[in-house]
Amino acid sequence: MSENRDWPEHVDEIIEEFIDCFDSMERFELLFEYAKKHPFPLHIDDWNDENMVHGCQSRAHVTCVTDSEGKILVSGGADAQIVQGLMAISSFAINGQSPEAVAEHDPKYIEAMGLSQILTPSRANGFMNMITKIKKTAQAMLE
Amino acid sequence: MDYDVEAIRSHFPILERILPNGKQLVYFDNAATTQKPLVVIDAMSDFYKNYHANAHRANHTLADESTAALEGARDKISLFFGASESSMIYTGGATEAMNLIAYGWARYNLEEGDVVVTTEMEHHANIVPWQELSKDIGIELRFVPFDNEARKLDYGALEVAAKGASLVCAGHVSNVLGVRNDVERIIKIAHSNGARVALDSAQGAPHEKINFDGLGADFCAIAGHKMAGPTGIGCLLVKADALAEMGPFLTGGSIITSVTTEGTQFLDGYSMFETGTPRMAEAIGWRAAVEWLEENINFHDAHEHIHNIASWMSNEMEKIPGITIFGAPGRDDGVGVVSFLHESILAQDMGYLLDAGGFAIRTGTHCAQPLLEAMGVASTNRASIWIYNTMEEAEAFIVHLRDIVNRFA
Numbered sequence: 001m002s003e004n005r006d007w008p009e010h011v012d013e014i015i016e017e018f019i020d021c022f023d024s025m026e027r028f029e030l031l032f033e034y035a036k037k038h039p040f041p042l043h044i045d046d047w048n049d050e051n052m053v054h055g056c057q058s059r060a061h062v063t064c065v066t067d068s069e070g071k072i073l074v075s076g077g078a079d080a081q082i083v084q085g086l087m088a089i090s091s092f093a094i095n096g097q098s099p100e101a102v103a104e105h106d107p108k109y110i111e112a113m114g115l116s117q118i119l120t121p122s123r124a125n126g127f128m129n130m131i132t133k134i135k136k137t138a139q140a141m142l143e
Numbered sequence: 144m145d146y147d148v149e150a151i152r153s154h155f156p157i158l159e160r161i162l163p164n165g166k167q168l169v170y171f172d173n174a175a176t177t178q179k180p181l182v183v184i185d186a187m188s189d190f191y192k193n194y195h196a197n198a199h200r201a202n203h204t205l206a207d208e209s210t211a212a213l214e215g216a217r218d219k220i221s222l223f224f225g226a227s228e229s230s231m232i233y234t235g236g237a238t239e240a241m242n243l244i245a246y247g248w249a250r251y252n253l254e255e256g257d258v259v260v261t262t263e264m265e266h267h268a269n270i271v272p273w274q275e276l277s278k279d280i281g282i283e284l285r286f287v288p289f290d291n292e293a294r295k296l297d298y299g300a301l302e303v304a305a306k307g308a309s310l311v312c313a314g315h316v317s318n319v320l321g322v323r324n325d326v327e328r329i330i331k332i333a334h335s336n337g338a339r340v341a342l343d344s345a346q347g348a349p350h351e352k353i354n355f356d357g358l359g360a361d362f363c364a365i366a367g368h369k370m371a372g373p374t375g376i377g378c379l380l381v382k383a384d385a386l387a388e389m390g391p392f393l394t395g396g397s398i399i400t401s402v403t404t405e406g407t408q409f410l411d412g413y414s415m416f417e418t419g420t421p422r423m424a425e426a427i428g429w430r431a432a433v434e435w436l437e438e439n440i441n442f443h444d445a446h447e448h449i450h451n452i453a454s455w456m457s458n459e460m461e462k463i464p465g466i467t468i469f470g471a472p473g474r475d476d477g478v479g480v481v482s483f484l485h486e487s488i489l490a491q492d493m494g495y496l497l498d499a500g501g502f503a504i505r506t507g508t509h510c511a512q513p514l515l516e517a518m519g520v521a522s523t524n525r526a527s528i529w530i531y532n533t534m535e536e537a538e539a540f541i542v543h544l545r546d547i548v549n550r551f552a
Contacts, residue, residue, distance in 0.1 A: 024164045024499040029550060058491045058522075080491040081551075 007109040011093045018113035027114055031085035038088035039095065042077035053130045058083060060126045064102075064137040071095070072102045074134055078126075086110065086127050094134065102138035107131050146448045151439060152531045154180035166501030169536045174318050174346060174480055174527035175505050176368045179432070186431035187373060187424045198421045199397060213423050216430035223433040224365065224380060225354035232379045232413040233422055237345035238268040240364035240379035241312075244341050245272035247392040247416060248362070248385060249310060255281030258308040260338070262287040262296055263517045264317045264324070267510040268364075269343045273312065287313075289517045294471045296324055301332055308338040315347025319509045319523065320470030321453070321480025323347065330359050339385060345369055345377075349529065350449070350478045352442045361385045367425065372432035376425035379416075386412060393418050445530045449479040452528045452537045457481050459541045463548055469523055479528040487552050490522040496551060497524075500543035 005012070014034075021027045042051070042061055053060040058080035067073050074094050076087035093109055094102055110116070110127075152158050155178045160168040170178060190212065196205035198213045214228075221231040234240040249259065259273050259282050277284045285304045290297040296313075305311055311333035316323045326342055333340040341362035344353060349370040355363055363380040367373060381389070391398065391409055395418040400408040409415045454473035460466045465486040472481050485493060494506035505525045508515050515521065526540065 025496070025546070025550070028496055028499060032551060058489050080489045082492050082495050 005109075006106050007093050008097070011089075011109050014089055014092060015109055015112045018115070021114070024114070028082065031089075031115070032081045033085075034088040035081040035084035038076060038084060039091050040073065040075040042075040044077060047077055053078075053126045053133055058126075060087070060130060062087065062130050062133055064134045066099065066141065070098070072097050072099060072134075072138060076130070083126060083130075086115075087130065089113075090131065090134075099138040099141040103135055103142060105131065105135055105138075146441075146444045148448065148531065148533050152533075154182070154435070154439070155531055156181055156184075158531060162498075162501055164499060164501070166499075169500075169502045169532075169540060171526040171528065171532065171536075171540065172503045172505050173349070173529035173532075174321070174369070174509075174525060176374065177349060177371050177529050178531070179373065179428075180371055180435050182435050183371060183373060183428045183431045187428040190424050190427045195424070198423050209423055212430075213421050213426050216426040219430045220378065220426075220433055221380070223352075223437065224348070224363075224378075225352075225356050225358075226380045227356075229412055230355070230381050230383060230386060232381065232416045233426060234364075234377045234379055234416075235375055235422070236368070236377035237343060237364040237366040240362075240377055241268045241341070241343060242272045243379050243392050243416060244310075244312070244362050244364070245276050247389045248339075248381075249273075249276055249282070250280065251390040252388050253280065253282050253309055256283060258283045258285060258310075260285045260287060260301070260304045260308045260311040260333075262301075262313055263289040263513045264296055264320075264322075265312075265314050265511065265513070266318050266343060266345065267512070268345075269312050269314060269341075270513065286513070289514055291518055294320065294469070294474075295322055295476070296329075298325065298328060298332075301329065305332050305336040305338055308333070308336060310341060311336075311338045312341040312343070315342050315344040316350065316478045317470070317480075317511075317514070318346045319480075319511045319514050319525065320482055321346075321472060321478045321527065322470050322474075323350075323476040323478050325476075326358070326360070334359070346478070350442070350446055355380045367429040367432065370432065371436060372429035373425045376422045376429050381413075389415070391415055395419055397421075440530055446478075449528045449530065449532070450477060452532055452534055453477060453479045453481050453526075455534065456526065456528075456537045456540065459537075460544065463541075463545055465548060465552055466544075469518060469520070481526045481528075482523045483526075484520060484523050485548060485552065488547065490524050492551070493524050493547070496547045497540075497543065500539075500546075502526075502540055502543060 047061040051061040051063050060078035060083050062076045064074050074091050078084040157178045194208040196209045198210040218228045221228045273284050287301045287304050288297045313329050330340045339361040342360045343364050345366045348365045361382045366377040398415050398418045457468050457472035467484050469482040490506040507522050
C-alpha cells in the first residue's frame with residue numbers, strides 16, 4: 001500500500017478488500033457488510049438532535065468522545081447502509097487517534113477504496129458532514 | 144409515422160456519456176432537469192462568441208443584436224406557450240416565478256384575512272412563498288389534501304377550500320408522482336368562486352403544449368431547463384388584467400422611467416419585473432430549445448412514448464418483491480414518473496446502487512415534504528422519463544433493479 005498514506009496502517013487492509021472488488025456493485029456489497037460490523041454503533045435510542053449529522057437524506061448520528069487515554073472514540077448510527085458502512089470504516093480509521101490528528105483528518109482512504117463518488121460535495125450526501133462534525137468536535141477538545 | 148427515438152437521441156450528445164465506472168449513462172432524472180440538444184448549446188456558445196453585449200443599454204451594434212435576440216426570444220417563447228409577448232416575464236425559473244406571484248401580485252392585492260389556496264401535492268416553491276406572505280401580511284393559507292387512496296388531489300375538498308378565496312395555486316403535474324392535476328377543473332372551480340388561478344407548470348410544460356390564453360389561468364410559472372432549455376431561465380405568464388394589478392418585486396436598474404432622491408417611477412408591463420442584466424444567453428438558449436421542440440417533437444406522440452415506458456416500468460417493478468409504487472404511472476393522468484421505494488433498501492442507498500449501474504434517478508423528498516408526509520413516507524426514489532428515453536433503457540433498469548434487490552435486500 002502507498003507509503004504516502006494519510007491513514008493508519010490497519011486501514012490498508014480494508015482498502016485492499018475494496019480494490020479487489022470486481023465492480024462498484026461489489027464495493028457497495030462490501031460496504032453493506034461493513035455497515036453490519038461497525039465497531040462502536042450508536043444505538044438508535046441515543047440518536048438525538050445534538051448528534052444528528054445534517055445534510056443526510058437519511059438519518060445519521062455521530063458522537064465523538066475521548067477514552068481514558070485521551071484518544072478519540074467515534075460512534076455512529078445511520079439508517080442508510082452506505083452511510084453506516086462509511087461510518088464504520090471511518091471509525092476504524094479515526095478511533096484511537098489523538099484529538100490533534102483527528103482535527104486534521106482527511107478521509108482520502110475512501111477515494112483509495114474506489115468510492116470517490118461518495119465524496120462529492122452534494123448536499124444529499126452526509127458523509128463529509130459527518131467527518132466535519134467529528135473534526136470540529138476534536139478541534140473543540142483542543143481549545 | 145412512428146416515434147423515432149433514436150433520431151431524437153442523436154441531438155443530445157450527453158446521452159452517449161460513459162460514466163467513470165464504465166457504465167453507459169441512462170438518464171432518468173428528467174423531472175429534476177432535462178438534457179440539452181446540441182442546438183441549444185450552440186446557440187448560447189454563438190451568442191458568447193459573436194454578439195455578446197448587455198441588452199437594453201447601449202447604442203452599439205453588439206448591444207442592438209443582443210437586445211434583438213433577447214426580445215426575439217420572448218416573442219418566440221411566448222408564442223410557443225400560446226401567449227402574447229406582453230404577458231411573459233422572464234424569471235430565473237419556476238421558483239422565482241412563483242415568488243413573483245406572491246410578492247408582485249398577492250402582496251399588492253391581498254390583505255389580512257384574504258385566502259390563498261394551495262395543495263398538499265405542491266413543490267415547496269408553491270408553499271413556502273405563501274407561508275412567508277402569511278407571516279408578512281396575514282393571509283389565510285388553506286391546503287387542499289392529497290387523496291392518498293385515489294392518488295390524486297381531493298377535488299371535493301378544493302371546492303370547499305376555494306369558497307371565498309382570492310387565489311388558488313396548484314401544480315400542473317406533481318413532481319413526485321407525475322400525476323397531472325385536472326387543471327381545467329381547478330381553473331373552473333377557482334374562477335367560479337371569484338379567485339384568480341396560478342399554475343406551477345414546471346412539470347407540465349415539458350409534457351404538453353401549453354396554450355396559456357386558451358387555458359384560462361391567470362398566472363403560469365414555467366422553467367426552461369425542464370424542457371431542453373438552459374438552467375437559470377423561466378417565465379411567468381400573466382393575463383393582462385392581472386399584470387395591470389402587479390407591482391415591483393425585485394427592484395433596481397432597467398425597470399424604471401426615472402429615479403430621484405425622492406422616489407422612483409417604474410416602467411409598465413413585464414419591463415417592471417426584469418431588473419438587472421437580462422438573462423440573454425439563457426433566453427437565446429431557451430428559444431433554440433422551443434424551436435427544436437417545435438421542429439422535432441409532436442407532444443402527443445411523445446407523451447404516448449413516455450407513458451408507455453413509465454407504465455411498463457411500473458408494472459415490472461410491482462413484480463419485484465418489496466417494491467411499492469407511488470402515484471399511478473399507468474393511469475391516463477400519469478406523466479412519465481415512477482416513484483417507488485423498496486421495503487428494506489433505503490432511498491439514499493438505492494440511488495447509489497442504481498448509479499453503480501449507470502442509472503441516474505432522484506432520491507429524497509423532492510422538495511415536496513407535505514406530500515410525502517401525506518403519503519406516510521420519508522423519501523422516495525423517482526425515475527422520470529422524457530422524450531429521448533427508450534424502452535431498452537427501461538428494460539436494462541429493471542434488470543439492474545432486480546439485481547440490486549437480489550443482492551442487497
